[in-house]
Amino acid sequence: MALLSATTAGLALHTAIRRDIIEQEIERITLALRLAADLLARDGLAFVGPPAADAAADRLGAELGVRVTIIAADGVVLGDSDLDAEGLARAENHASREEVRQALAGRSGHAVRRSATLGREMLYAARPIDPGRPERGVIRLALPLTAVSRAQARVGTLLAGAALLAVAIAGLAGWMAARRPARRLQEMSDAAADIAAGRMGARAHPGSGDDEVADLGRSLNRMAGQLEDRLALLGRERNQLHALVEGMVEGVLLLDAEGRIVLANAAFARMFRVQGPLAGRTPLESARVPALREAIDAALVADEPVERDLTLPADPPRDIRASLAAIREAGGIVGAVAVFHDVTELRRLEQVRREFVANVSHELRTPLTAIKGYAETLLDGGLADPIRSAEFVEVIARHTERLGVLIEDLLDLAAVEQGEARVEIGSVRLGEVVSQAESVVRAAAAEKGLAVQVDLPPTLPQVRADRDRLAQVLINLLDNAVKFTPPGGRVGVAAGSSDGLVTIAVSDTGVGIPPADLPRIFERFYRVDRSRDRREGGTGLGLAIAKHLTTAMGGQIEVTSRPGAGSTFRVTLRAA
DSSP states (O other): OHHHHHHHHHHHHHHHHHHHHHHHHHHHHHHHHHHHHHHHHHHOGGGSOHHHHHHHHHHHHHHHTSEEEEEOTTSOEEEETTOOHHHHHHOOOOTTSHHHHHHHTTSOEEEEEEOTTTSSEEEEEEEESSTTOGGGOEEEEEEETHHHHHHHHHHHHHHHHHHHHHHHHHHHHHHHHHHHHHHHHHHHHHHHHHHHTTOTTOOOOOOSOOSHHHHHHHHHHHHHHHHHHHHHHHHHHHHHHHHHHHHOSSEEEEEETTSOEEEEOHHHHHHHTOOSOOTTSOHHHHHOOHHHHHHHHHHHHOSSOEEEEEEEOOSSOEEEEEEEEEEEETTEEEEEEEEEEEOHHHHHHHHHHHHHHHHHHHHHHHHHHHHHHHHHHHHTTGGGSHHHHHHHHHHHHHHHHHHHHHHHHHHHHHHHHTTOSOOOOEEEOHHHHHHHHHHHHHHHHHHHTOEEEEEOOTTOOOEEEOHHHHHHHHHHHHHHHHHTSOTTOEEEEEEEEETTEEEEEEEEOSSOOOGGGGGGTTSTTOOSSHHHHHHTTOOSOHHHHHHHHHHHTTOEEEEEEETTTEEEEEEEEEBO
16 A cells, blocks of 8 residues: 555656646747747848858757757748758658647647657747738747656655655554454464464453454453353253263263264163264174164154163063153254163063962952852751761861961061061071071971971171071971971971171971073062962962061062972171
């Protein structure tokens, strides 16, 4: 801009100087022209013919230092200080020249143009030799504009130097004026780059001014602060969501539009037993479950959520309920989310519930059917036979007692499972409880010819338990041992302590339990041999009650057995 301004000013000044110099030359040549015309008019030399006119032109040119031309009224050149006789003969008619036309019209005229004869720019001035008689001809003076060219050259050099100096000064002043704002803008650019790179603490230094750069810096700092707050909020929400997803019991899987894993929580990894980073992999690559891949493909094209039941190969197999839904954005599917529920235990409990209902119904139907049958027999005339009626009443009483025992066991089990059974934990002498339980089954064991052995160390510590509940557990275990041990066998009770725990072992030499039945032996109504158990008078609830009571007292119960070699039940409680 400074260079353009300096150039424009230089051109204007150059034109003005040229115009001023030409005007000065016009004034000078006009004076010389008036003097030459007066001399010619006085001497009358211009009218005697070309030789005399040419001589007069030569003399005046020499005296005045300019080119002098004498022109007749018809435009013919009569004399010229710069031309010889041959040149005069070839000279063009000058009647059409601007300054000559003005002079022939009776007034002075001048013009600036390039001379075709001399090949340079000239200033021409002409006037009538006799203003009162224009037909006498015209005298014209010509002055080369070399002075103008030299002056313009000098001024042009000065102007160029001045322009360059002005540009340099303007550039220096502009650089100094722009240096501070440029530095501040650079600082803001660096701060913006830091913010874009994630360094949210970066800030610009706008200064204390009120100019546009300061406003820009303050706006940048406000934007950075708001962005930092929003990113912090997004970070907190992301962490909360991550903690929520990771803390879920259900497996969660987030997929992109191509079916690749974007997010998978720890529950999913445990459920499908996968290891390593999952992001970017397909579910089939990770879990090796084709049914999962089919469910995801169905969810990615379905308009409604999709539910699938998956069975994972394991020992035992696990049942998974998958709920999948596509994620839509701007009218297109951009991914899918899947939630997996492990329903293995739920279905097992459902199966146990169904079996429980069936077993309870069966157990209740047997005594009720017997009671009903014998009661109907008595009503149909059986009372007439005293001997048979007494027998029928005895059977009804026996089944009624069995029904009462079954209901009592069910109520006890329900109370223990629901936490309604009163369990008062205290220090219990194990020897007293074992003696009480042994005395309950002593008669039944003696009837079958079983030897009951009790082996309790004298240094055995007391246990933390509820005395009555512990006695109930041991009675159930000893009663089972007596029932399922053939005549002549042995039933034993032993105990030992280690690491603050006391273990009570109830063993027998009975029929034993097959390995396939061991995991379910503590379930309600579960029997290894249903017909044998019913003949022995069991309800199928004794071991279930024993397990729940042991758990309620803070202990645990386990069993080891071998078919034909007997079984051993171990109850472990904390030492007092």
